[in-house]
Amino acid sequence: MSPKQHRGEVTSDLLLDAALRVYAEAGEQGLTVSAVTRASGVSLGSLYHHFGSIDGLVNALLTRWLGRLLGELADAVGQSRDARTGVRALVRAYLGFVQEHPDVSRLLHSSRADRVGMEQGRELRDVQEARMPPLTSWAVRHVERGEIAPLPPALLESLLLGPVVGVSRRWLTVGDVDLDEAARVLPERIWRSIGADGA
Amino acid sequence: MSPKQHRGEVTSDLLLDAALRVYAEAGEQGLTVSAVTRASGVSLGSLYHHFGSIDGLVNALLTRWLGRLLGELADAVGQSRDARTGVRALVRAYLGFVQEHPDVSRLLHSSRADRVGMEQGRELRDVQEARMPPLTSWAVRHVERGEIAPLPPALLESLLLGPVVGVSRRWLTVGDVDLDEAARVLPERIWRSIGADGA
DNA sequence: CCTTTTCTAGAATAATTTTCTAGAACTTAC
DNA sequence: GTAAGTTCTAGAAAATTATTCTAGAAAAGG
Numbered sequence: 157m158s159p160k161q162h163r164g165e166v167t168s169d170l171l172l173d174a175a176l177r178v179y180a181e182a183g184e185q186g187l188t189v190s191a192v193t194r195a196s197g198v199s200l201g202s203l204y205h206h207f208g209s210i211d212g213l214v215n216a217l218l219t220r221w222l223g224r225l226l227g228e229l230a231d232a233v234g235q236s237r238d239a240r241t242g243v244r245a246l247v248r249a250y251l252g253f254v255q256e257h258p259d260v261s262r263l264l265h266s267s268r269a270d271r272v273g274m275e276q277g278r279e280l281r282d283v284q285e286a287r288m289p290p291l292t293s294w295a296v297r298h299v300e301r302g303e304i305a306p307l308p309p310a311l312l313e314s315l316l317l318g319p320v321v322g323v324s325r326r327w328l329t330v331g332d333v334d335l336d337e338a339a340r341v342l343p344e345r346i347w348r349s350i351g352a353d354g355a
Numbered sequence: 356m357s358p359k360q361h362r363g364e365v366t367s368d369l370l371l372d373a374a375l376r377v378y379a380e381a382g383e384q385g386l387t388v389s390a391v392t393r394a395s396g397v398s399l400g401s402l403y404h405h406f407g408s409i410d411g412l413v414n415a416l417l418t419r420w421l422g423r424l425l426g427e428l429a430d431a432v433g434q435s436r437d438a439r440t441g442v443r444a445l446v447r448a449y450l451g452f453v454q455e456h457p458d459v460s461r462l463l464h465s466s467r468a469d470r471v472g473m474e475q476g477r478e479l480r481d482v483q484e485a486r487m488p489p490l491t492s493w494a495v496r497h498v499e500r501g502e503i504a505p506l507p508p509a510l511l512e513s514l515l516l517g518p519v520v521g522v523s524r525r526w527l528t529v530g531d532v533d534l535d536e537a538a539r540v541l542p543e544r545i546w547r548s549i550g551a552d553g554a
Numbered sequence: 555c556c557t558t559t560t561c562t563a564g565a566a567t568a569a570t571t572t573t574c575t576a577g578a579a580c581t582t583a584c
Numbered sequence: 585g586t587a588a589g590t591t592c593t594a595g596a597a598a599a600t601t602a603t604t605c606t607a608g609a610a611a612a613g614g
Contacts, residue, residue, distance in 0.1 A: 163561075163610080189602060199563045200603090206561090210602070307540065310525055310532040311518075315544055318517030319510075326509055333509040341506065345514055349548035362579080362592070388571060398594045399572090405592090409571070560611075567604070578593070584586090 168206050170196045172217050180259035187214070214263075219283050221260045225253050226287035233294045239303035240351070242294060244343035247320055251339045254324045262328050265321070305352050315349050367405050369395045371416050379458035386413070413462075418482050420459045424452050425486035432493045438502035439550070441493060443542035446519055450538045453523045461527050464520070504551050514548050 174196030179187045189210050193200050207213040232249035236242040254261040295312060298304040304312070319342055327333045373395030378386045388409050392399050406412040431448035435441035453460040494511060497503040503511070518541055526532045 167561080188600090190600095200565095201563050201605095202561070204603070208603095305544075307544075308533070308536065311522065311537060311540055311544075314518040314521030314525065315541075315548075318519070318521035319513040319548075320517070321521065322513030322517035323510065326513065334507070337507065338510060341510055342514075345504075345506075345510075345548045349514075349518075349544045366592080387569090389569095398592095399596095400574095400594050401592070403572070407572095556614090558611105558613080560609105562609070563607085565605090565607105567602100569600105569602070571598105571600070573598070574596090576594085576596105578591105580589105580591070582587100582589080584588105 167196075167198050167202050168216075170198050171203055171206065171213060172220065174198075175213055175217050176259060176263070179263055215280060218264060219280050221257070221264060222280065223283045223287060225250075225264065226283070226291070228253055230287060230290035230294075233291060239298035239301075240347055242298070243316070243347050243350070246291075246316070247343045247346065248339050250317070250320050251324065251335050254327065255335055258328060261324060265325050265328060302352050304350055307350070312350060316346060319346060366395075366397050366401050367415075369397050370402055370405065370412060371419065373397075374412055374416050375458060375462070378462055417463060420456070420463060422482045422486055424449075424463065425482070425490070427452055429486060429489035429493075432490060438497035438500075439546055441497070442515065442546050442549070445490075445515070446542045446545065447538050449516070449519045450523065450534050453526065454534055457527060460523060464524050464527060501551050503549055506549070511549060515545060518545060 171192060175187065175192050178191045178195050182191060187210075189200065189203065192198075192210075192213065193203060203210075203213065207216060228249050229246055232245040233242045236245045292309070295304060295309070295316075299306050299312075307315070323333055323335070323338045323342065327335055327338075370391060374386065374391050377390045377394050381390060386409075388399065388402065391397075391409075391412065392402060402409075402412065406415060427448050428445055431444040432441045435444045491508065494503060494508070494515075498505050506514070522532055522534070522537045522541065526534055526537075
């Protein structure tokens with residue numbers, strides 16, 4: 157998959173990379189068709205050939221990066237022994253990703269993501285469905301062992317990720333949070349909320 | 356402030372109401388200048404006279420409703436005795452608002468809100484700064500009394516609202532959550548995470 | 555090679571937002 | 585009550601942005 161990539165794949169990548177670059181520099185508003193073609197050197201026709209629309213391009217970008225994020229989260233819980241260290245690993249992996257890829261995270265969290273996800277989102281949902289199972293089964297396993305409280309999945313997910321997402325959004329927009337401190341403090345706090353009662 | 360409103364105020368309201376109606380029916384994509392002028396019967400020139408841009412209009416709409424939401428949250432905690440019941444009241448007020456105004460909530464939570472908030476957001480931030488203090492001071496008060504753990508404000512806010520926002524977004528988009536159950540279960544869970552240790 | 559398919563290119567078109575000019579409706583001061 | 589100034593309404597024109605379309609180059613498969 158390296159020396160003789162089909163040229164289409166190459167231009168797709170050129171476009172995806174350029175789109176992220178443009179978004180990082182010019183933000184939501186600046187992410188236009190012409191900005192991307194200019195930044196990538198790829199023609200308008202190619203963009204539409206590969207992605208069908210500007211939202212299609214954004215969607216592909218989101219899909220790519222959401223996959224990576226979820227993959228990292230799955231790895232994090234996969235390598236942890238008990239539920240408690242799993243929570244810590246998960247929170248730190250998430251915050252680490254945000255810190256390492258702030259532009260991507262901004263795109264993933266805010267704005268265009270929801271809309272594109274809603275309207276275009278076949279692929280996006282596929283990625284979620286492909287990458288979530290490790291996380292879900294991790295949770296189920298520990299609920300069964302009596303380590304995590306038996307809550308409805310949606311509530312469990314919100315308790316687990318809600319605060320982390322909240323802190324991330326805040327760091328990405330306002331900036332008045334210390335992510336390292338959050339990584340230190342949040343896990344134990346979150347653990348209290350979802351840990352089984354007999355702790 | 357009722358019988359002789361200045362006509363400008365009337366058209367502003369016409370536009371704001373129409374914008375929400377259009378958003379509810381046609382979604383993100385459908386919320387265009389022409390759709391709003393059509394739905395409101397107001398001319399293009401008036402729209403631009405009052406709001407400067409389509410984002411300006413959306414921003415005003417967000418400002419109006421964010422103010423109401425924050426007001427209801429402040430009322431909720433204001434009427435509660437101890438910190439624990441305050442948390443319960445807060446969570447229920449939030450979820451109640453979402454259930455009562457799903458379209459508004461969709462707009463507030465997702466998509467356009469962040470972008471408009473980022474770029475246009477002077478007013479929006481003003482509303483936040485005007486309406487948050489009751490909530491902040493409520494938190495501070497109970498931290499001082501030793502009921503709530505002494506966490507940095509941003510972390511406290513994320514632990515408190517993160518899960519609630521997460522559940523709301525999910526209910527608004529996917530729909531696979533039971534909001535009444537969430538209102539029953541979340542408060543005690545959240546309380547565990549932020550309550551002072553000596554409970 | 556010849557055929558078919560995939561891909562590139564950019565001009566033409568369409569959709570949408572924003573600007574601009576003109577005048578109507580209201581307000582204020584005298 | 586009316587002249588001068590301001591706010592507001594109106595919609596045509598301009599600008600910006602997204603999408604479609606047609607033509608042909610490059611690659612793949614026989």
